[in-house]
Amino acid sequence: MSPAIVAIDGPAGAGKSTVARQLARRLGFSMIDTGAIYRSVALAARRAGVGWDDDEGLRKLLDKGLPISFVAEPEERVLLNGEDVTQAIRTPEISRGASVVSARPVVRGKLLGLQRSLGLQASKGAVLEGRDIGTVVFPEATVKFFLTASDDARAQRRHAEFSEKGLDVPLQEVLGDQRRRDQHDRERAIAPLRAAPDAIVIDTTGLDLAEVVERSHRLALERLSQASSIKGKLQR
Ligand code: DC
Secondary structure, rough: OOOEEEEEEEEOOOOHHHHHHHHHHHOOOEEEEEEHHHHHHHHHHHHHOOOOHHHHHHHHHHHHHEEEEEOOOOEEEEEOOOOEEEOHHOOOHHHHHHHOOOOOHEEEHHHHHHHHHHHHOOOOOOEEEEEEHHHOOOOOOOOEEEEEOOOHHHOOOOHHHHOOOOOOOOHHHHHHHHHHEEEEEEEHHOOOOOOOOOEEEEOOOOOOHHHHHHHHHHHHHHHHHHHHHHHHHHHH
């Protein structure tokens, strides 16, 4: 039986990572942060001296395969070629690079199969978070959420995350970078950031993310049990 897929899309800072992580934990599903995959491409390109908009260079880089893996325990880690790049992919520079490489059709095409296979390899189910999970990567996902929040609320969350990690990035810079990235993600020709027509949209402005986790958990359980009872009836 194929694993159940939960898609969580939305702009940066809307609470996707927190909600995806906690929802996955509650459901006993794997969590796949697809933004980390685009970030790893940006980092790998930078290290290989390949421009973020150099399609030919990116193609060659990805043809070798992107040796990325996710570790869930004892804490979440992203490994690239066996090296722990969890921190290195979170800098403002790599955020900009991820936004650029993610608009290149060659990169999206190469990463589509990787994201689908990571989801389908999950034993029970997977929560995937990104920008186009419900629209492109898993249009057949059983549950789709689209999280949004005001620009200010999102920038403040990102700013707090940076501060927790000891990165001193001024709020105005976070806001400016976020606006440019949002515009780029929404206006790109391929897989632009948008809610799938059947996504449950949650505006998290002013909401405690614990509340959003509660709500999305309840909704996910409802949808997952509806889907499994429909599947059961069809199989009978
Ligand atoms: O979620 P994030 O900030 O880690 O994402 C980094 C970049 O990757 C962001 O600019 C959007 C892009 N991205 C994407 O285009 N599609 C995805 N499924 C996930 C991320």
